[in-house]
Amino acid sequence: MKKKVIIIGAGFAGLNAAKQLSKYKEIDVTIIDKKNHHLFQPLLYQVATAGLNESDIAYPIRSIFRKQKNVTVYKDTVENIDFKEKVVITKSKRLYYDYLIIAAGAEENYFGNTEWKKFAPTLKTLKDAQILRNKILNAFEMAEKATSDQEMKKYLTFIVIGGGPTGVELAGAIGEMTRITLAKDFRNIDPRLSRILLIEAGKRILPSFDENLTSKAVKDLESLGVQVWTNSLVTEITDDSIKIGNEQIEAATVIWAAGIKANSLSSIIPSEKDKMGRVFTANDLSLKNFPEVFVCGDLAHFIQNGEPLPGIAPVAMQQGKHVAKQIINDLKNKKREEFVYFDKGQLATIGKSKAIAEIRNLKLSGFLAWITWIFVHILYLTGFKNRIFVTLQWAWSYITFKKGARLIIDDEK
Ligand SMILES: Cc1cc2nc3c(=O)[nH]c(=O)nc-3n(C[C@H](O)[C@H](O)[C@H](O)COP(=O)(O)OP(=O)(O)OC[C@H]3O[C@@H](n4cnc5c(N)ncnc54)[C@H](O)[C@@H]3O)c2cc1C
The missing domain is CATH 3.50.50.60 (FAD/NAD(P)-binding domain)
Incomplete structure (x- = not known):
């Protein structure tokens, strides 16, 4: 049997x-x-910030095992x-x-504050990425139509809560959108004046990385207009603001990447x-x-x-x-073995040409780390076609400074 x-x-x-x-x-x-697909979660932030399409980072499970007759897939x-x-x-x-x-x-994990979920969506699934992309792109559309400076400021404030790799990658990508990609697309607003806050409750962002690399990441984020606030515990989130201690900050877009x-x-x-x-x-x-x-x-x-x-x-x-x-x-009646993890290192990207990498004793930053990051992500992306499309899309956006998937979908709901 x-x-x-x-x-x-x-x-x-x-x-x-x-x-x-x-x-x-x-x-x-x-x-x-x-779900009917395997999802490459490390690149979800690219879908959320209009760098890649959904199908670039997800692949139907059924297709992966098309030729394996002993594998059955149930959605x-x-x-x-x-x-x-x-x-x-x-x-x-x-x-x-x-x-x-x-x-x-x-x-x-909203740490018991489940009501925050509807004001500060998170990033875990393709649906989440679509919701965030709609929210981010809509904020610029609303700012363009704003009838007061206060309203415009609210729409052009983006808050990312959580200074782990996902928060850093999201904040960096939003910085890049405002400073480069969307800079010339509007008539009544200047996206470059957007305020982007990366909020971290602990004493530094990217705590699993070497301290010098964290400092480099902070500098890179600042060069993209991101303000990094550490030791800042968020105590309240509403539909248009957050609270840290006594300070209330108005923002139309708040993203939860904190746990x-x-x-x-x-x-x-x-x-x-x-x-x-x-x-x-x-x-x-x-x-x-x-x-x-x-x-x-x-x-x-x-x-x-x-x-x-x-x-x-x-x-x-x-x-x-x-x-x-x-x-x-x-x-095979062989003895079971203990699991031993082989640590190949860790990577985080901050924007185009900017990343940090820690591979055993080797610590890289800047372009070299970014190329390593690209190589690793392409290598592990499932599906031959995805790899080609993603490589081409990155190459295209690198040369032209343009982002492809800037569509607001299903807005009416
Ligand atoms: C935004 C984001 C960015 C990340 N970036 C990085 C990174 O840069 N580098 C890195 O190394 N890691 C990163 N990670 C973490 C990494 O993605 C996870 O560690 C990894 O996905 C864990 O793999 P897993 O197989 O345990 O779970 P998952 O990959 O999450 O897979 C779990 C699967 O179980 C299915 N499932 C769940 N519940 C049920 C159920 N009840 N019935 C049927 N199916 C179910 C889900 O649909 C899913 O397909 C990131 C994660 C996120 C969310």
Whole structure:
């Protein structure tokens, strides 16, 4: 009898597990994802700021496994899991498994202030990116029609909350839009006068990077007109302002990039969790009392050298491959292995030709770091056509200083 492996989530972890397992004909793989596409989240900010199109960074899961007859894909949402009976319960099906890989990722975290979500949208899905793109582009349209200076100022103030890589990338890209891309497109306003604030509660932005690289990133952001406010805790968000201590700042566009927590499926997983809801696993990424169940990617809390691994794509990819290998080890009666993360370094981009990179002891900034960033992102983008389109689009926007996808879609709603 063929072994049945169910994978929940075709993100970086689930996709890599499925690619490994699909090579074994004695295994039946079922992928369940609520979306029909694998999404390259590191480039979402480019869609949100009109640099790339949706289809450039997303690829249908079904197409990826077109040739693998032992892989079945269901677009469905997992609602429950019966760990004793080994059954996954989706909105429309009950599916039995021999092995289960839970790779459902993370979701936004407003730290209990859920009412902020409607005023300060976040960036996690393609839909989020569309909403942000509409919001950012509409702000310029509204400013062009404004009837007072105060109104115009409000529309030309953009606030990004959260100084991690996503916040930095978004703020830098908005800076570039205002200073370069849209600079000459309007008649009543000067987009170059836009105010862009990057707000961070901690004492510095990009805390996982070397301090000198953070300083370089701050300078690069400032050169694009972004003001970086550190030690600034946001205490209130309304539809047209935020509050930091006693200071109220009016802004039509506020973006939340300040935190994530584990996917809500975490609550049904019988294991200890950290305060973000991430699941503690055994050394091989399986669950302590359920060796046939693995948790990996952003949903897992895995400690290496005394520190939990960060929620980033390379960790998820390596963990996905690792759990697939453990299932194959079981089938070959081989011993399971401990997961060990190989850290290849970290990158963040600030704008055209500006980035920082930390690759072991090598610390890069400026153009060289940016080229490294481009190379890495193209390399890991799924789908041959996507890679060509994205490379061409970047080359085009590099030469012409133009951004392609500046469309406001579905505005009427
Ligand atoms: C805006 C942004 C920028 C980022 N930039 C970087 C970066 O530059 N570098 C980097 O290394 N990392 C970056 N990350 C983090 C990186 O994307 C994540 O670490 C990575 O995606 C985690 O992979 P995963 O497989 O665990 O989860 P995901 O990739 O999030 O995949 C989870 C999958 O599970 C599916 N799913 C969830 N719940 C269910 C359910 N109940 N039923 C069915 N399917 C479900 C989802 O649809 C999704 O496809 C970024 C993340 C974001 C949001």
